[in-house]
Amino acid sequence: MVYLCNIKYTFTMSKKLLFTSFAALLLLISCEKEQPEDYSIPVDGDGNTYKTLVIGTQTWMVGNLRTTHLNDGTPIEQDVKWESADIKPVFCYYDNNSSNDFTYGMLYNWYAVNSGKLAPKGWHVATKQDWETLATHYGGLSKAGGALKALEIWREPNTGATNSSRLGLLPTGCCLGSFENGIFEGQGEIGYWWTSTPAMGGAGGEMMKLSYNSEELQGNGSGPDFGYAVLCVKD
Numbered sequence: 001m002v003y004l005c006n007i008k009y010t011f012t013m014s015k016k017l018l019f020t021s022f023a024a025l026l027l028l029i030s031c032e033k034e035q036p037e038d039y040s041i042p043v044d045g046d047g048n049t050y051k052t053l054v055i056g057t058q059t060w061m062v063g064n065l066r067t068t069h070l071n072d073g074t075p076i077e078q079d080v081k082w083e084s085a086d087i088k089p090v091f092c093y094y095d096n097n098s099s100n101d102f103t104y105g106m107l108y109n110w111y112a113v114n115s116g117k118l119a120p121k122g123w124h125v126a127t128k129q130d131w132e133t134l135a136t137h138y139g140g141l142s143k144a145g146g147a148l149k150a151l152e153i154w155r156e157p158n159t160g161a162t163n164s165s166r167l168g169l170l171p172t173g174c175c176l177g178s179f180e181n182g183i184f185e186g187q188g189e190i191g192y193w194w195t196s197t198p199a200m201g202g203a204g205g206e207m208m209k210l211s212y213n214s215e216e217l218q219g220n221g222s223g224p225d226f227g228y229a230v231l232c233v234k235d
Contacts, residue, residue: 053165057133077089108228131219145211150170172191195219200221
């Protein structure tokens, strides 16, 4: 009888142990599924990663966006003649020279920005308010340009440049609207960035601009078919 009881006890304990292990496994799987995705490192639609910089309550992506895909994998058309810039998302390299990519990033039209899928997941194209908030840390819009501009590449005198923000923004230049057949201008002298804020009173969006001969950070509305660089902020 003792022997039989031991068998029964061992069998019962084995079932309990198996059930406990199975329950623990289900709990582990459930916990893993509920964990939020980690977007602390921005990864764009091409798989490029970027450094980040915390400024106040914001986390900025360091370097201009350089993806040829939206964050859902949809390709963005490269338009070397800028003929489709007024109707759908497109990008180009400054002067249609791909060697400009790593230093300056891509130039995108408003339709790419306004897709809502251009930035890495967990991030967004910086809004006009994002830029204005950034400027408050460096003396406001009239002075912030100096803190934002890199110390190199800009044409002299690179007025007020200190790069105290450590963002090191560069003179990207831009691609003029489709009515100009994709003429490029301003690289080395002026930096242009789209915001994701729609322009007041018309098509297109708000953009921000820095110049080699000013420390001001300027903002203006722009038509949708211009090509500007893009900076992103963490959601």
